[in-house]
Amino acid sequence: xxxxxxxxxxxxxxxxxxxxxxxxxxxxxxxxxxxxxxxxxxxxxxxxxxxxxxxxxxxxxxxxxxxxxxxxxxxxxxxxxxxxxxxxxxxxxxxxxxxxxxxxxxxxxxxxxxxxxxxxxxxxxxxxxxxxxxxxxxxxxxxxxxxxxxxxxxxxxxxxxxxxxxxxxxxxxxxxxxxxxxxxxxxxxxxxxxxxxxxxxxxxxxxxxxxxxxxxxxxxxxxxxxxxxxxxxxxxxxxxxxxxxxxxxxxxxxxxxxxxxxxxxxxxxxxxxxxxxxxxxxxxxxxxxxxxxxxxxxxxxxxxxxxxxxxxxxxxxxxxxxxxxxxxxxxxxxxxxxxxxxxxxxxxxxxxxxxxxxxxxxxxxxxxxxxxxxxxxxxxxxxxxxxxxxxxxxxxxxxxxxxxxxxxxxxxxxxxxxxxxxxxxxxxxxxxxxxxxxxxxxxxxxxxxxxxxxxxxxxxxxxxxxxxxxxxxxxx
Numbered sequence: 001x002x003x004x005x006x007x008x009x010x011x012x013x014x015x016x017x018x019x020x021x022x023x024x025x026x027x028x029x030x031x032x033x034x035x036x037x038x039x040x041x042x043x044x045x046x047x048x049x050x051x052x053x054x055x056x057x058x059x060x061x062x063x064x065x066x067x068x069x070x071x072x073x074x075x076x077x078x079x080x081x082x083x084x085x086x087x088x089x090x091x092x093x094x095x096x097x098x099x100x101x102x103x104x105x106x107x108x109x110x111x112x113x114x115x116x117x118x119x120x121x122x123x124x125x126x127x128x129x130x131x132x133x134x135x136x137x138x139x140x141x142x143x144x145x146x147x148x149x150x151x152x153x154x155x156x157x158x159x160x161x162x163x164x165x166x167x168x169x170x171x172x173x174x175x176x177x178x179x180x181x182x183x184x185x186x187x188x189x190x191x192x193x194x195x196x197x198x199x200x201x202x203x204x205x206x207x208x209x210x211x212x213x214x215x216x217x218x219x220x221x222x223x224x225x226x227x228x229x230x231x232x233x234x235x236x237x238x239x240x241x242x243x244x245x246x247x248x249x250x251x252x253x254x255x256x257x258x259x260x261x262x263x264x265x266x267x268x269x270x271x272x273x274x275x276x277x278x279x280x281x282x283x284x285x286x287x288x289x290x291x292x293x294x295x296x297x298x299x300x301x302x303x304x305x306x307x308x309x310x311x312x313x314x315x316x317x318x319x320x321x322x323x324x325x326x327x328x329x330x331x332x333x334x335x336x337x338x339x340x341x342x343x344x345x346x347x348x349x350x351x352x353x354x355x356x357x358x359x360x361x362x363x364x365x366x367x368x369x370x371x372x373x374x375x376x377x378x379x380x381x382x383x384x385x386x387x388x389x390x391x392x393x394x395x396x397x398x399x400x401x402x403x404x405x406x407x408x409x410x411x412x413x414x415x416x417x418x419x420x421x422x423x424x425x426x427x428x429x430x431x432x433x434x435x436x437x438x439x440x441x442x443x444x445x446x447x448x449x450x451x452x453x454x455x456x457x458x459x460x461x462x463x464x465x466x467x468x469x470x471x472x473x474x475x476x
Contacts, residue, residue: 020122020155020158020159023159023162023163024115024118024158024159024162027159027162027163027168028111028115028162030168031107031111031114031168031171031172032111034168034172035103035104035107035108035111035172036104044169044172044173044174045057045058045103045173045174045175046058047169047173047420048317048318048319048320048423049169049319049320049381049382049416049419049420050169050170050173050175050381050382050383051173051174051175051381052175052319052379052380052381053080053309053315053317053379054080054081054176054210054310054379055081055175055176055177055180055379055381055383056174056175056176057089057093057103057106057174057175057176058174059078059079059080059081060079060081060085060086060089060090060093060176061090061093062076062078062079063078063079063081063086063090064086064089064090064091064093064094066078066079067086067090067296068094071296072293072296072297072301073086073293073296074296074297074301074302074305079305080305080306080309080310080315081176081209081306082208082209082289082306083289083292083293083302084208084285084288084289084292085176085179085209086292087292089106089109089176092105092106092109093105093106103174106174107171107172107174109179110170110171110172110175110176110178110179111171113171113178113179113181113182114161114162114167114171114178115162116182117161117178117181117182117185118158118159118161118162119158120182120185120186120188120189121154121157121158121161121185121390121391121394122154122155122157122158123154123189123192123193124154124157124185124188124189124192124363124394125152125153125154125155125156125157125158125393125394126152126154127154127192127193127228128153128154128192128228128229128363128394128395129150129152129153129154129397131228131229131230132150132153132229132397132398133150135230150397151396151397151400153393153394153395153396153397154394156393156396157390157391157393157394158390160389160390160393161386161387161389161390161393164385164386164389164390165382165416166382166383166385166386166389166416167383167386167390169382170381170382170383170386175381175383176209177381177382177383177384177386178383179209180206180209180210180213180383181383181386181387183202183205183206183209183213184202184206184213184216184370184387185202185387186198186199186201186202186205187199187200187201187202187203187205187206187213187216187220188202188216188220188223188363188366188391189202190202191219191220191223191224191362192223192228192363194224194270196224196270196273196274196277197277199220199224199274199277200274200277200278200280200281201277201281203216203217203220203278204278204281204282204285208285210310211306211307211310211311212373212376212377213370213373215347215351215369215372215373216366216369216370217278218351218355218365218369219355219362219363219365219366219369220274220362220366221271221274222355222359222362222365223362223363223366224267224270224271224274225266225267225268225270225271226266226267226359226360226362228362228363229360229361229362229363229364230360230361286299289302310378310379311339311343311378312339313327313339313378315379316328318423318427318434318437318438319379319380319381319441320380320381320382320419320441320444321377321378321379321380321441321445322438322441322442322445323342323378325434325438325441326338326342327339328434342376343376347376350372351369351372354368354369354372354456357460358456358459361459363391363394363395364395364398364459366391367388367391367392367394367395367455368452368455368456370384370387370388370391371388371448371451371452371455372452374388374448375445375448375449382416385412385448392451392455395455395459398458398459398462399455399458399459399462401458401461401462402454402455402457402458403454403457403458404450404454405454408447408450408451408454411443411447411450412444412447412451415440415443415444415447416444418440419437419440419441419444422436422437422439422440423437
């Protein structure tokens, strides 16, 4: 039955998807239209919703100019990004520094990154869709492909990423968020397809660029150890026990076969292989950074100007997060204590319970971790929302009954549209104050909390519904 289910799932995935490619090409054309026909991209590079001190290409260009002038790229407290990213994208900004319009080159790189991210998301979704369909057939919930329509989550996730306004603004607004998102998606794709070096490369790259993706090590280890997202093992064991209680020989044999095909051991060898590659690539990145900054303080200077800058929240310029206002008002004597509390509270109170509860769904766990990371980031941007919204779309089949989805999405849209308005009232017109913008940022964070909470509840309800369905079928 599993082989038949797998063949049917493969046939469904092999159907022509001309509509997907049309919409994908349209999104690329839209990006190119904004890049080439609108000068300086609507001044988006200066918007706090799009660009941050870590993702700003303007700051990167300043750092490259300093390095070309035989000075430290971190001098003047302008650039706080990766020295390796500076070496890759810096030459593309040299003409722009001289007053010429070379932002096109960086924008084209970001367009390519978006396309590649979408294609990888589509491949991940196809893998998850195939596994989801096979698991439903093994449980007996889905007898054939006509019993229930399974949405093409891979195509949906890719199109959500390509057409998300946050993604488009990050791409044309001279922000390096598309590069960071690509690194995260590469790590997930490598783990899903069991390309261990690729998964380790994506994780190390993403962590090196923005630090917070380091939390994805837990989902990646679970994904490599247990495999793709499936229903909790207790469902299968519960089904087998019900079959034994009925006393039917055929039912018992079927359930034994079911258990043998779903009870997979934790693959320690694969995980150790992943850890080995993580260590090797980490050493390589550190060596390259040391060579790049050999004349400007080496690794100590890099850690001080990048990771310490992130954790200590040294730049208090307004952004769509909540830390900047809080630490601007906090007393200096309690700053270190508050930094520890803010950086560790959510990590210690939410990430371990989520890992324990969703160890059987590592891809969904990665989505939850990314949402939590975007909430606790010291310098968040719209590119973070673009990533986790596209990952959420990978689970449209499981989360189809999610509560308050319309209200949450409308809230996201509302605070996103209101953010530039209150920023203009405060900064340029002078008719408001910081409380206007901070209140909007608080609303944005609240909607993010609601989004991840309702998603987690919907996934738990989905697993409970499957448990009830399998229990009823074994009784019959």
